Amino acid sequence: MRVILAEKPSVAKDIAKALGGFSRSSTNRFLTNSSDCIITWAIGHLIELQHPSTKDINLLPILPNEEDWQLKVISNDGYQEQFDAIQGLFDRDDVTEIVNACDAGREGELIGRLIYQKSGSTKPLKRMWINSMTKDGLTTAYKKITDADKYEGLNQAARCRSKSDWVVGINGSIAATAVMGRMQNLSQITAVGRVKTPVLTLVVHKQRAIDNFVPELSYSITANFAVGAEKYQGKWINYEAMMMKRNGSVDSDVNNIDADDDSADGDKNDKLSSFKDKQDANTIYKSCMNGSDPKPVSKVIENKTLRKSNAPYLFDLTTLQYEANKKFKISSKKTLEIVQELYEKHKSVTYPRTDSTHLPSDYPNEVAKTFDKLMENQKDESILYLAQEAKDRIEVVGKHVFDDKKISDHFAIIPTGKPLEPNADKMVVSVYKLIVERFKAAFLPAMEYNETERFTFIEGHAFRSVGNTIINAGWTALQKAESDGKKGKKEVVLPSYEKESDIKSESLKLNESKSIPPKPFTNGTLIRAMQNISRYLNDSGDKDILKDRGIGTPATRANIIDELLSTQASNGKKKQAMMEEVGSNKYIVPTEYGKKVIAFLEANNVDSLTQAAFTAEWERKLETVNHDADKAQDFMAQTYQIVTGFIDSFKKAYNDIPVSKLNGCVCPECSSELNVEPKLVSCSDSSCRFKITRIVASKSLSEADLSVLISNKETGVISGFIKRGVDKAPDKLFNAALKLNKKEDGTYEIAFHFPVSKYDLSCPICSGEMESSSSSIKCKSESCGMAFWRSINKNPIPESELRLLIENGITNIIDGFTSSKGTPFSGKLVINKDEKRVNFSFDGVASKSQSTKEATTEKCFRNCGGTYDLTGIRYVCNNAECNHWISTRPKNSIKEFTKNQMAQLIKGKYVTHVIKVLDEKENESKVKMEFFIDQSSGRLYSKKLVEKPKEQA
Numbered sequence: 001m002r003v004i005l006a007e008k009p010s011v012a013k014d015i016a017k018a019l020g021g022f023s024r025s026s027t028n029r030f031l032t033n034s035s036d037c038i039i040t041w042a043i044g045h046l047i048e049l050q051h052p053s054t055k056d057i058n059l060l061p062i063l064p065n066e067e068d069w070q071l072k073v074i075s076n077d078g079y080q081e082q083f084d085a086i087q088g089l090f091d092r093d094d095v096t097e098i099v100n101a102c103d104a105g106r107e108g109e110l111i112g113r114l115i116y117q118k119s120g121s122t123k124p125l126k127r128m129w130i131n132s133m134t135k136d137g138l139t140t141a142y143k144k145i146t147d148a149d150k151y152e153g154l155n156q157a158a159r160c161r162s163k164s165d166w167v168v169g170i171n172g173s174i175a176a177t178a179v180m181g182r183m184q185n186l187s188q189i190t191a192v193g194r195v196k197t198p199v200l201t202l203v204v205h206k207q208r209a210i211d212n213f214v215p216e217l218s219y220s221i222t223a224n225f226a227v228g229a230e231k232y233q234g235k236w237i238n239y240e241a242m243m244m245k246r247n248g249s250v251d252s253d254v255n256n257i258d259a260d261d262d263s264a265d266g267d268k269n270d271k272l273s274s275f276k277d278k279q280d281a282n283t284i285y286k287s288c289m290n291g292s293d294p295k296p297v298s299k300v301i302e303n304k305t306l307r308k309s310n311a312p313y314l315f316d317l318t319t320l321q322y323e324a325n326k327k328f329k330i331s332s333k334k335t336l337e338i339v340q341e342l343y344e345k346h347k348s349v350t351y352p353r354t355d356s357t358h359l360p361s362d363y364p365n366e367v368a369k370t371f372d373k374l375m376e377n378q379k380d381e382s383i384l385y386l387a388q389e390a391k392d393r394i395e396v397v398g399k400h401v402f403d404d405k406k407i408s409d410h411f412a413i414i415p416t417g418k419p420l421e422p423n424a425d426k427m428v429v430s431v432y433k434l435i436v437e438r439f440k441a442a443f444l445p446a447m448e449y450n451e452t453e454r455f456t457f458i459e460g461h462a463f464r465s466v467g468n469t470i471i472n473a474g475w476t477a478l479q480k481a482e483s484d485g486k487k488g489k490k491e492v493v494l495p496s497y498e499k500e501s502d503i504k505s506e507s508l509k510l511n512e513s514k515s516i517p518p519k520p521f522t523n524g525t526l527i528r529a530m531q532n533i534s535r536y537l538n539d540s541g542d543k544d545i546l547k548d549r550g551i552g553t554p555a556t557r558a559n560i561i562d563e564l565l566s567t568q569a570s571n572g573k574k575k576q577a578m579m580e581e582v583g584s585n586k587y588i589v590p591t592e593y594g595k596k597v598i599a600f601l602e603a604n605n606v607d608s609l610t611q612a613a614f615t616a617e618w619e620r621k622l623e624t625v626n627h628d629a630d631k632a633q634d635f636m637a638q639t640y641q642i643v644t645g646f647i648d649s650f651k652k653a654y655n656d657i658p659v660s661k662l663n664g665c666v667c668p669e670c671s672s673e674l675n676v677e678p679k680l681v682s683c684s685d686s687s688c689r690f691k692i693t694r695i696v697a698s699k700s701l702s703e704a705d706l707s708v709l710i711s712n713k714e715t716g717v718i719s720g721f722i723k724r725g726v727d728k729a730p731d732k733l734f735n736a737a738l739k740l741n742k743k744e745d746g747t748y749e750i751a752f753h754f755p756v757s758k759y760d761l762s763c764p765i766c767s768g769e770m771e772s773s774s775s776s777i778k779c780k781s782e783s784c785g786m787a788f789w790r791s792i793n794k795n796p797i798p799e800s801e802l803r804l805l806i807e808n809g810i811t812n813i814i815d816g817f818t819s820s821k822g823t824p825f826s827g828k829l830v831i832n833k834d835e836k837r838v839n840f841s842f843d844g845v846a847s848k849s850q851s852t853k854e855a856t857t858e859k860c861f862r863n864c865g866g867t868y869d870l871t872g873i874r875y876v877c878n879n880a881e882c883n884h885w886i887s888t889r890p891k892n893s894i895k896e897f898t899k900n901q902m903a904q905l906i907k908g909k910y911v912t913h914v915i916k917v918l919d920e921k922e923n924e925s926k927v928k929m930e931f932f933i934d935q936s937s938g939r940l941y942s943k944k945l946v947e948k949p950k951e952q953a
Contacts, residue, residue, distance in 0.1 A: 001094045004039045004128065005086065005112055007102035010344050011133070012041040015101065018138035029085035038095070040086050042102065046079055047071050047114040049162050053170055057178040057654055061171045061647040063640045069163070071118040083115070090121040099145055101128035104410060105353060106626075107555055109151055110158035127151050133347045134416045156632040157625040164618070164639045169193045171643050172609055175650035179600065182657045187678035187700055188575045190597060195530075195552045196560050197601070198612040200578050202529055202536065203521055203564075204590045204598040213517035218274040219281035220513070223294065223463045224506045225456055230495035231506075234456050234463030236284065237273040245272070273464070278512075285510045288458040294505040299457040300497075308446040311475040313357035314401065314412035315438050317554035318531040320352075320431075323438075325524025328430055329586065332527045332558035338431045339413065346428075347418045349435055353555040354410035355531075358403040363411070364394050367401075367443075373417025374436070383436050386478060390443035397443050414439045437478055444475035452494050458505055467494035520587035523561060530557050533612045551615040564594070573698065604653050606646045659684075664707035668740075668748075674710070681706055692748050696738065697721035705738075714739045714753060717774040719796065721752075733791060735774035761806045765836055770806075777802060786836050792829070793817040805829050805838070813845055830883065841883050842876060856899075858906045860884060861938055868906070875902055884938055890915065890931060897931075905933050905940070915942075 006012035012031060016022035016039050022031040030040035050072045051064040073083050090098055098121060100112030116125055125148040130141045148155075172192040180190040221236040275281040288295055315323075320339065321332040330338070339352040359367065371391035378384055415436050420429060452467040470491050497503055521529065529536065531550040552560055564579045565588070578594030581587065590598070601610050608614050621638070625631045661684070662676040672685040678700070682691040692710075694701050699720050701709070709715050715738045723732045737753040759770040763779040765786045770779050779786040788805065790797055795816040805811045811829045817840075818824055828841040854870040855878075866879025868886075876885040886905065888896040893915050901911040910932045917927050929942045 001092070002037055002097045002099055002126070003089050003092075003095050004037065004099040004101045005115060006039065006041045007108055007111055008044060008344070009041045011101070011103075011130075012039045014133055014347070015039055015138055015142070018135045019142060027085065029082060030089060038089055040089055041082075042086070042111055042115060043076075043079060043082055045107075045111055046074060046083055046086075047111075047118045048074050049114070049159075049166060051166070053174070055174060055177075057175050057651060060175055060651070061167075061640075061643050063167065063643065064163075071114060073118070083118070086115060087119045087121075090116075090119045090123065095123065097124045097126055099126040099128050100148060101130060101141075103353070104129045104131055104351060105555070106154060106158045106161065106553070107353075109154045110162060113148075113155050113158070130351070131410060132350050132416060133343055134418065137350075137416075153626045153629045156629040157622045160625055160632050160635045160639075161622055163636060165194065167639055167643055168609075171647055172197075172650075175647055175654070176597065176600075179650055179654050179657070180597065181678040182654065182659065183600070184593075184596065185660075185678055186576075186593075187695065188573075189569065191563070192597070192601075192609055193560075194609070194615050194618060195556070196564060197598075197609045198551055198615045199526070199530060199560055200564055200590065200594055201598050201601075201610045202612065203526070203579055203588055204595055206518065206521060207590050207595070210517045210520065215514040215516070216276070217278070218276060218513055218515065219278050220274045220511045221281060221285050221288075221463075221508060222511060223288075223456070223458065223508050225297070225463075225465075226504045226506050227495040227497045227502050232454075232465050232467075232494050234454070234465040235273050237455075237462055237464045239455060239462035242272050281510060284461055285508060288461055288508055294508045295458050297456055297500055297503045297505055298459060300500045300503060301455040301457075301462075303453045305451045305453070306448065306471075307451050308448050309474070309476070310446045311400070311441050311444050312438060314359070314414060314442045315435060316355050316357050316412060317352055318355065318527055318550070318557065319357070320413060320435065320438075321558060322524040322528045323434060324431055325522060325527075327434070328427070330427060330431070331523045331562070333562045334427075335431060336555075336558045338428050339435075341428060342420075342432055342435075346420050346424065346432075348416055348420055348432060350412075350414050350416060351410045352413055353553075354408075354413060355550075355554045356407045356410055357412050358399075358406040359401055359411045359414070360407060361402045361404050363402060367391075367394055367414075370415060370417040370439075374415060377417065377419045380433075382433060386440055386444060390440040393443045393445070401442050441475040441478050444478070445472065447474035447476045448472040449491075454494055456503060456505075458508075465494055467492045469493055520589050522586060522588060523581070526561060526588055527557050530560075533616050537613050549616050549619055551612055551619065553619075561588075600653070604649045606649050608642045608646050662703060662706060662710075664704075665711040668710060668742075676703060676706065681710070689746060690748065692740070692750060696750055697723065697734075697752075701738075709738055709740050709750070717755070733794065733796070735790065737774065761803065764806055764809065764831055765833055777806070784836070788838060792838070793819065797829070801829070805831065809833075810841065839883075840885075842871060842874070842885075843880060843883060858903055861886075861906050861908075861933060870899075875906075886933065886938075886940060890940060890942075905931065908933065 004012075004015060006015060016031045016033075019033070019037070021033040021035075022037075022039065023033075024031055030038055032038045048071075050070050051062065051068055053062060054060070073080050089095065098116060100109070100116065102108035102112040126145050127148045127150065128141050128145045131137060132140075169192070173189060176190040176192045177188075180186050223234050223236070225232055225234060313319075317336070317339070321335045324330040324335040324338075325332060336352070339349060342349045343352050368391060371387055371394075375384060375387050375391075413435055415432070420432055424432075448471040450469040450471060452469070454465045454467070455462040456465065457463070468491055519525075530552050533550050550557075561579075565577055565581065567574060567577045569575045576593040577591055578597060579588050580591055582589055598610060621631075621635055625635055659675045659677070662674040662681055665674065666672065667674055667683040667685070667688060667690050669690045670683065670685055670688045672683050672688060674690075675682050675684050676694070678694065680691060680694050683689075694706065699718075699722065701718075705715055705718060717735050717737050719733075719735045721734050721736055723734055725731050737755050739751045739753045741749050741751055743749055754773055754775070756771050756773045759772040759777055761770060762768065763770050763781070763784060763786055766779060766781055766784040768779055768781040768784060770777055775790055777788040777790070788802055790802070795814065795818065797811075797814065801811040801814060809831045813826055813828055815826045816824065817827060826845050828843065828845065829838050830841045831837075832839045856868050856870055856875070858868045858875070860866040860868060860877040860879060860882060862877070862882055862884055864877065864879045864882040864884075866877040866882055868875040869878050870888075874885045874887055877883055886902070888902060890897075890913065893913060895914070897905070897911065897913065901913065904911050910930045912928050913931050914926050915929050917925055931940060931942055933939070934941055
């Protein structure tokens with residue numbers, strides 16, 4: 001009996017379906033065919049490497065020995081239970097071998113290996129390498145199950161990547177957090193990493209280039225020519241320099257184009273056709289002019305060349321992300337999610353997390369089958385278009401498509417031939433069609449065109465014109481021709497002539513233009529920059545070494561960009577992002593925070609965290625480990641040496657930053673000065689133990705509050721503390737006083753204190769005494785129990801309005817309330833003496849939801865003589881003394897009550913309505929409920945939840 005471990009439940013189900021004969025277990029945690037095979041699953045990363053950490057920069061660096069690493073089940077719901085189930089299967093007496101069938105790649109290898117190691121199993125470990133989620137792909141992978149030892153290099157590379165990322169990230173982030181906290185008075189974590197920080201550096205450097213850009217004037221000369229009635233234009237060019245350049249005598253850097261800038265696709269000869277000095281341009285201009293008219297054409301040189309534009313390669317993940325962002329403005333992370341869905345759910349494409357653009361040499365037959373499936377199963381004309389022609393060329397494309405040497409763990413992303421499921425999301429369809437189009441294009445012939453290059457001379461000065469005559473559209477027939485020279489050529493035909501005298505020079509123009517700054521990155525160009533990082537390196541040696549390498553991996557690049565853009569920490573709290581997207585083009589620029597982080601790292605020579613060359617070299621070394629597992633120990637030793645170096649730099653910078661002192665108080669233990677930092681207050685005397693946190697219930701205490709707390713051992717009421725919601729409940733703001741308590745062990749802690757004092761106004765219900773606390777004003781009489789909360793619907797109520805409510809029974813209009821649906825609204829507060837509660841009144845309140853009123857004939861439920869007006873989502877009584885209202889949308893309702901339902905409710909009858917409910921596993925479902933209005937209170941209830949409405953009222 002063998003146990004197959006898939007990476008996700010969906011993959012396990014697909015393997016079972018492909019092999020056939022499997023059924024679910026009673027625990028729903030594995031599948032079995034009752035004879036020789038069990039299939040179970042992880043939940044992605046189920047186990048993680050960990051090691052004890054610290055928050056103290058002085059205790060760095062953390063450099064675990066091999067035996068110090070621990071394995072821990074990730075603390076997510078259901079993870080421990082699933083691991084226990086997996087371990088139980090591994091331990092079964094009838095199980096003789098275990099098969100790692102997690103995703104084919106470095107991360108999938110690590111997921112399976114860590115689970116196997118954590119289980120403590122010593123049974124033989126095998127590997128099932130899945131490249132395709134089709135039935136054929138899965139059965140082929142099953143037949144080729146092999147010993148896991150074959151992938152030991154990949155295993156060690158995966159472990160080294162995980163360990164090194166942890167060591168660099170934990171040490172760098174702790175140190176950077178301490179430094180930025182002290183330097184910027186910042187309380188959030190400053191996360192750095194071996195890939196994340198170089199990416200931020202790219203963006204910061206690009207922004208510096210933009211900010212420091214000084215426009216330069218340049219000049220050019222254009223000439224208009226005519227051959228009979230036909231016209232064409234030429235641009236002056238330094239003909240001699242151009243010929244020398246074509247013969248290899250001019251440095252090729254003269255034509256260097258910024259690889260990530262989509263605007264940098266103009267004339268490659270711009271530097272040979274423009275002038276920095278206007279006088280130089282004017283001299284040539286004048287030499288070509290005879291008064292106000294141009295001189296005649298003196299000579300014409302024309303070259304005709306047959307040119308080809310080869311079909312593009314198949315998609316790797318990064319190129320697909322770039323194209324999806326460019327064409328559809330889809331972020332790299334969203335594209336990855338979509339293509340993963342196409343792979344797992346729809347089974348319509350092959351494995352997506354690949355950096356290969358080619359297919360194996362033995363794959364032509366599979367490609368032919370895919371084309372057949374596309375043509376059989378698809379009704380979409382855009383997918384069928386040119387598919388047969390592409391299939392007919394399978395045997396002639398050669399290494400443009402089929403090349404074993406250009407495949408790493410996975411081959412290129414191609415369609416499987418299986419159509420999308422019905423009603424697939426529009427964005428999913430767009431990405432799928434992009435993959436299909438590229439698949440067909442790769443097999444189609446090159447675009448062929450005749451290029452006519454004409455040099456029309458005036459007084460020995462050449463004016464260059466280029467015309468293109470398309471012979472065969474080739475692969476470009478799949479898309480509209482574009483004029484950028486990258487994906488097509490527009491047909492531009494120069495007028496023909498028999499002799500030079502047929503060409504007339506009609507006019508000359510001296511043009512002035514300004515240089516433009518480089519464009520910021522977009523999501524697409526940034527992820528392409530990560531892939532093609534060598535283009536951003538200055539050292540030619542580094543360029544050669546890293547020509548085919550990038551930073552990050554196809555699987556991680558999108559998440560890295562997303563993390564740098566994120567304004568939410570892993571614990572759900574808000575944080576300052578290091579980058580942001582701006583404008584309709586969604587350009588990515590650094591925030592001020594991001595700029596400061598890079599400025600600090602560069603000022604302190606922490607090159608190992610900022611230089612892309614270092615990070616790309618790291619990936620190269622991991623690839624070395626992949627090929628030779630014995631290199632793992634050397635890799636980790638180098639990692640530890642690098643970390644030790646940059647931590648020394650961090651510590652020096654940290655100790656050089658002056659520490660702020662807390663004014664107005666001294667240490668309660670030894671009377672020394674107190675140091676104040678973003679997260680804590682501590683005694684300046686290192687021998688003293690006094691230390692307290694500055695963050696209490698997600699609120700950073702001000703220095704004034706800290707001074708009062710330490711001096712007086714307690715504070716007055718402070719607002720803005722946050723009680724975090726449990727089980728998806730919303731967070732709540734609350735007010736409280738604080739006390740400073742000394743514990744038995746000599747350390748100090750901060751505790752909440754809720755002081756109560758006599759209120760100077762009497763209860764409006766029973767005229768009894770009331771008492772005030774940080775959260776409310778309450779009647780002291782238990783039989784009365786009237787309460788006025790200081791915060792209602794997430795809105796702190798001003799003291800002046802509370803006093804007005806208690807004295808007059810109603811407030812002014814108060815802005816800033818938030819409904820249960822998150823909608824802001826305004827309203828008045830009124831006392832309902834019968835119910836001993838505070839209600840809302842919207843009389844005279846103008847808002848979007850109450851801007852119109854619709855009168856009804858429904859009489860008020862309370863028989864006050866008024867009738868209801870439909871105002872927004874409420875039926876409100878128009879009797880100002882009553883002002884009773886009923887919501888037309890009860891909590892968790894799918895839709896609002898109809899007018900007929902409201903009429904029935906007002907008459908005291910029951911109505912059936914649909915709401916959403918959550919079961920114990922928080923799965924959402926729709927349930928019909930009986931609603932009614934309680935006769936005594938006028939409140940809306942559900943029959944299912946309240947069987948005796950009068951008692952509950």
